[in-house]
Amino acid sequence: MRFDPRQLLDLIIGDPQADRAVPPTGFTARLTVFTAAAMAFLAVFAMALSMATGRLADRWSEELARTSTLRISAPADQVAAQTRAAIAVLETTPGVAAARALTPDEQRSLLEPWFGPGLPIEALPIPQLVEIIEDGAGYDATGLRARLQAEVPGAVLDDHTRWREPLISAAGRLRSLGWFAILLIGAATAAMITLAAQSALAANAQVIRVMRLVGAEDTYIARAFVRRFTSRAFLGALGGTVIGMIAVAVLPNGDDVGGFLTDLGFRGLGWFWPLCVPPLAAIVAYFATRAAALRTLKEQS
Amino acid sequence: MGGGNNVIELEGVAYSYGGAELFAQLNLSLAPGSFHFLTGPSGAGKTTLLKLCYGELLATSGQVRLFGEDAAALPRDGVAMIRRRIGVVHQDCQFLDHLPLSENVALPLKVAGREDETDGNLDDLLGWVGLKAQANQTPPQLSGGERQRAALARAVIMSPDVIIADEPTGNVDWEMSQRLLTLLVELNKMGKTVLIATHDLNLIRTAKNHVSARVLRLKDRKLQLAGAEL
Ligand SMILES: Nc1ncnc2c1ncn2[C@@H]1O[C@H](COP(=O)(O)OP(=O)(O)O)[C@@H](O)[C@H]1O
Ligand SMILES: [Mg+2]
Numbered sequence: 001m002r003f004d005p006r007q008l009l010d011l012i013i014g015d016p017q018a019d020r021a022v023p024p025t026g027f028t029a030r031l032t033v034f035t036a037a038a039m040a041f042l043a044v045f046a047m048a049l050s051m052a053t054g055r056l057a058d059r060w061s062e063e064l065a066r067t068s069t070l071r072i073s074a075p076a077d078q079v080a081a082q083t084r085a086a087i088a089v090l091e092t093t094p095g096v097a098a099a100r101a102l103t104p105d106e107q108r109s110l111l112e113p114w115f116g117p118g119l120p121i122e123a124l125p126i127p128q129l130v131e132i133i134e135d136g137a138g139y140d141a142t143g144l145r146a147r148l149q150a151e152v153p154g155a156v157l158d159d160h161t162r163w164r165e166p167l168i169s170a171a172g173r174l175r176s177l178g179w180f181a182i183l184l185i186g187a188a189t190a191a192m193i194t195l196a197a198q199s200a201l202a203a204n205a206q207v208i209r210v211m212r213l214v215g216a217e218d219t220y221i222a223r224a225f226v227r228r229f230t231s232r233a234f235l236g237a238l239g240g241t242v243i244g245m246i247a248v249a250v251l252p253n254g255d256d257v258g259g260f261l262t263d264l265g266f267r268g269l270g271w272f273w274p275l276c277v278p279p280l281a282a283i284v285a286y287f288a289t290r291a292a293a294l295r296t297l298k299e300q301s
Numbered sequence: 302m303g304g305g306n307n308v309i310e311l312e313g314v315a316y317s318y319g320g321a322e323l324f325a326q327l328n329l330s331l332a333p334g335s336f337h338f339l340t341g342p343s344g345a346g347k348t349t350l351l352k353l354c355y356g357e358l359l360a361t362s363g364q365v366r367l368f369g370e371d372a373a374a375l376p377r378d379g380v381a382m383i384r385r386r387i388g389v390v391h392q393d394c395q396f397l398d399h400l401p402l403s404e405n406v407a408l409p410l411k412v413a414g415r416e417d418e419t420d421g422n423l424d425d426l427l428g429w430v431g432l433k434a435q436a437n438q439t440p441p442q443l444s445g446g447e448r449q450r451a452a453l454a455r456a457v458i459m460s461p462d463v464i465i466a467d468e469p470t471g472n473v474d475w476e477m478s479q480r481l482l483t484l485l486v487e488l489n490k491m492g493k494t495v496l497i498a499t500h501d502l503n504l505i506r507t508a509k510n511h512v513s514a515r516v517l518r519l520k521d522r523k524l525q526l527a528g529a530e531l
Contacts (some may be wrong), residue, residue, distance in 0.1 A: 021400070023398075206395065210396060211397075211412065213391065213395065214408050214455065215382070215385035215413060215459075216412040217378045220412060298377075
């Protein structure tokens with residue numbers, strides 16, 4: 001089926017009386033509006049999910065790629081010396097922008113979620129952590145491990161790749177799943193509207209006969225149905241989108257916690273995307289109904 | 302042969318609904334401005350023959366030419382265009398039951414994008430067929446006779462070249478049938494081609510006083526010119 005922009009224009013502004021020829025059918029109308037609303041609501045959530053996981057994946061890969069950790073486990077009297085030695089090694093390693101031992105306070109705050117406040121950290125055999133900040137190119141982890149092994153026997157290098165990569169790929173996959181879900185929602189909407197349009201066409205066989213009798217062309221008859229379903233799908237989707245956006249907006253906001261579930265929402269220009277849902281639903285309904293109507297009209301002749 | 306001038310032309314036409322042929326080797330030409338009656342016993346195939354004449358059915362053999370074009374070769378929208386030049390009164394007058402009578406009668410204009418011509422025509426026409434008072438009622442609220450009158454009004458509102466009516470006076474009283482006939486005769490005098498299927502011989506006799514009508518009789522699978530016995 002060819003798409004003619006004039007026909008779309010005609011659909012929007014042309015002969016608003018054309019659809020009066022088709023009697024209002026309460027049930028299919030409500031069904032279409034409801035389905036479009038439900039699908040739009042789901043689409044908004046799928047979008048929010050996609051965007052949140054996208055942000056998460058970006059943040060993880062960006063922040064974590066820049067940092068790694070050196071853990072120094074040594075007898076208490078050697079920790080300070082080994083730490084100094086490790087920092088000396090790191091400072092001469094190409095690709096390391098900065099290296100710094102965490103203070104006891106920082107170490108305590110890292111453990112606080114697990115042990116609660118007031119942990120006597122000095123009294124515990126806790127390894128000293130050294131934070132490494134990489135520069136653009138990063139360092140050669142294998143080479144650094146070899147040097148550390150020779151000069152700082154108690155040091156273990158953790159470059160975070162081990163646990164970062166699966167997380168990032170999971171986030172990426174979740175994002176594609178979100179978009180895939182949106183595609184599925186679109187296809188399901190098209191299928192549903194096709195069925196509703198077909199049932200409306202079948203219920204109006206008599207109307208179609210009369211329209212034919214007085215010289216109506218297929219496109220004219222189809223237009224009456226297409227207008228109906230397009231506007232129903234648009235209005236339903238608009239309602240569903242607004243409700244979905246409100247639901248996303250009132251989700252608890254937990255930037256301080258920074259978790260994924262509390263970050264499910266739209267940011268800045270991201271709020272623009274859900275607004276595309278109602279027009280998209282209208283376009284889907286337009287083509288689905290038009291195809292169904294022209295096919296049915298051809299079969300009925 | 303000059304046949305191209307005829308608005309409707311059937312040549313060696315046969316039709317069957319799947320079983321035996323209703324008629325075969327049938328010829329008919331309607332010259333522009335002519336007035337024809339089609340009679341015959343019930344079940345002879347009058348309605349079927351009319352449907353061939355406005356392209357609702359396609360002949361199973363032979364050729365039907367509408368305004369010089371082979372009906373079987375018309376594209377889909379071509380059929381729609383032909384329908385706008387032929388006003389039809391169906392035997393089982395069909396309407397859009399959810400719309401008021403006035404909109405039903407004006408439907409052909411609306412469908413053709415000529416709604417602007419509605420205003421003047423509609424009132425006159427509803428007056429002619431005596432349905433002014435019923436203009437805002439829906440078809441199911443009307444009597445059979447009122448529906449037939451409405452169907453006639455709808456058939457002629459486009460001022461079509463040809464008017465085909467299937468038993469248009471079947472359900473109306475004598476006085477109203479005279480009025481409807483007068484409307485058809487007036488349209489014929491304006492140059493419209495008229496073809497009416499009816500078994501109302503009184504109507505035919507009256508018509509013959511006002512217009513030179515030819516009477517065709519469909520019987521025993523053949524179409525014959527009737528005359529003397531009327
Ligand atoms: N749609 C149809 N399918 C099968 N047979 C039909 C159909 N319409 C009419 N017929 C048959 O064709 C014959 C002629 O019908 P019709 O043209 O309506 O005759 P008339 O109008 O002269 O009474 C009848 O025997 C009728 O039963
Ligand atoms: Mg009949």
